Amino acid sequence: MKQLILKDIDDLIIGSLGIVAFISFFVGGVVTIQTALNIDNPLIPKYLVGFATRQSIILEFAPTFMSIIMAGKVGSFITSSIGTMRVTEQIDALEVMGINSLNYLVFPKFISMMLYPFVISIAMFLGILGGMAACVYGGFSTLEDYIVGIQNDFETFHVVYAFIKTFVFAFVLATIPSFHGFYMKGGALEVGKASTTSFVWTSVVIIILNYFLTQMLLS
Amino acid sequence: MIEVNNLHKSFGDVEVLKGISTSFDKGKTNLIIGQSGSGKTVFLKCLLGLFEYEEGTISYDGKIFSQLTEDEKRNIRAEIGMVFQGSALFDSMTIAENVMFPLQMFTKQSKSEMEDRVDFVLKRVNLPEAHNKMPSEASGGMQKRVAIARAIVNNPKYLFCDEPNSGLDPKTAIVIDNLIQEITDEYQITTVINSHDMNSVMEIGEKIVFLRHGLKAWEGSNKTIFKTDNEVVTDFVYSSNLFKKVRKMYIEENE
Numbered sequence: 106m107k108q109l110i111l112k113d114i115d116d117l118i119i120g121s122l123g124i125v126a127f128i129s130f131f132v133g134g135v136v137t138i139q140t141a142l143n144i145d146n147p148l149i150p151k152y153l154v155g156f157a158t159r160q161s162i163i164l165e166f167a168p169t170f171m172s173i174i175m176a177g178k179v180g181s182f183i184t185s186s187i188g189t190m191r192v193t194e195q196i197d198a199l200e201v202m203g204i205n206s207l208n209y210l211v212f213p214k215f216i217s218m219m220l221y222p223f224v225i226s227i228a229m230f231l232g233i234l235g236g237m238a239a240c241v242y243g244g245f246s247t248l249e250d251y252i253v254g255i256q257n258d259f260e261t262f263h264v265v266y267a268f269i270k271t272f273v274f275a276f277v278l279a280t281i282p283s284f285h286g287f288y289m290k291g292g293a294l295e296v297g298k299a300s301t302t303s304f305v306w307t308s309v310v311i312i313i314l315n316y317f318l319t320q321m322l323l324s
Numbered sequence: 325m326i327e328v329n330n331l332h333k334s335f336g337d338v339e340v341l342k343g344i345s346t347s348f349d350k351g352k353t354n355l356i357i358g359q360s361g362s363g364k365t366v367f368l369k370c371l372l373g374l375f376e377y378e379e380g381t382i383s384y385d386g387k388i389f390s391q392l393t394e395d396e397k398r399n400i401r402a403e404i405g406m407v408f409q410g411s412a413l414f415d416s417m418t419i420a421e422n423v424m425f426p427l428q429m430f431t432k433q434s435k436s437e438m439e440d441r442v443d444f445v446l447k448r449v450n451l452p453e454a455h456n457k458m459p460s461e462a463s464g465g466m467q468k469r470v471a472i473a474r475a476i477v478n479n480p481k482y483l484f485c486d487e488p489n490s491g492l493d494p495k496t497a498i499v500i501d502n503l504i505q506e507i508t509d510e511y512q513i514t515t516v517i518n519s520h521d522m523n524s525v526m527e528i529g530e531k532i533v534f535l536r537h538g539l540k541a542w543e544g545s546n547k548t549i550f551k552t553d554n555e556v557v558t559d560f561v562y563s564s565n566l567f568k569k570v571r572k573m574y575i576e577e578n579e
Contacts, residue, residue: 112416189415190414190415193410193412193415194408194409194410194412195412195413195414195415197374197408197412198406198408198412198414200373200374201372201373201374201401201404201406201484202401202402202404202406202425202426202429202430203397203398203401203402203429203430204429
């Protein structure tokens, strides 16, 4: 079981770091540019660009939208890998051996996804870093203003809120795709269909939960 | 020995198995044959405990499976080896890891003991140097042999094979048939094979159960199948001209 968990950590967490880093850095930059370009009132301080970038990245982009992206990346991987095992009778082989196949396949994924907040914290850091690069090298404000902005009016609970959401989304990302893969019927074509269905449902559940969690935790 | 008594299995309103009673003998290769849709795969999956059935009993060496506790069922399952139609090797593991898997699950052997056992069974199926290959790097015949190695690695008392020759060329099919029969004799396993392959029926069918429309239509061996007057069996088994000629020659030789 330990080996399975380590393998799933490698596949689901470590394997996602590259795409997460790439998307976070550039989306952070885009958020900064968009914010800076929409501030044309000279009375609004320049450090607001950093402030707005930090709030967007920590509150929504990193926990929620990165989770939607992960529903496509990690979720599809989980559904297709378990679904292929179903189609090729590998799950039947486990059951014939008397192994609880659901536990054997899903539990390691569930445990490895508990490291998902680590991925999201990297997304937060790189998103803000990307914003800083875009802000400074794009000439929208100085480095000092940006740093003042990201420190300004900082509420620790916003990070706590983001990580509560992240844990909930990690549970969703591990379970819904596993369900669609484990209980699929048919052949190779149905594996593809199950992956798509799993992505749609995981995204829908994440968006709905995001709404209710925000309502409960922030209002 | 496996005994089946009055086995009924339905899917919704469709009754697939309509009261099958038979037995599979220890140390023999027992074949289940029949047309597509006759209930062979459902029957095999009931024997393996993958399908629940509505009525009837299946007993393994006198122990009625449905009456056993979960621990007892687990013990029986640890004595079962299964060769799936598509081999069902675990994609993410090497061939050696696939073969070692039942040992890791059901025994407390040390790693070196398990490695020795894996070496032994891989040599037994003529794959002495395939340890580090991935299943995707192996041919269909090799995958079948690995599946057999995985099935026998834990010294099973019962070996089930679902169409072990499907997708193989005739020569490799004969190698697989012979391997299964040798292993059955050598370890005195109760082997049950679900097959469409008439070569297998003639070569290794020490006991043959013919299913039709969810019922046992005939029971015999590769010796008696040549002489049977049962039209349903002769229609199915001797549907090709080659086998009609073989049967005619056999009957002429033995008259």
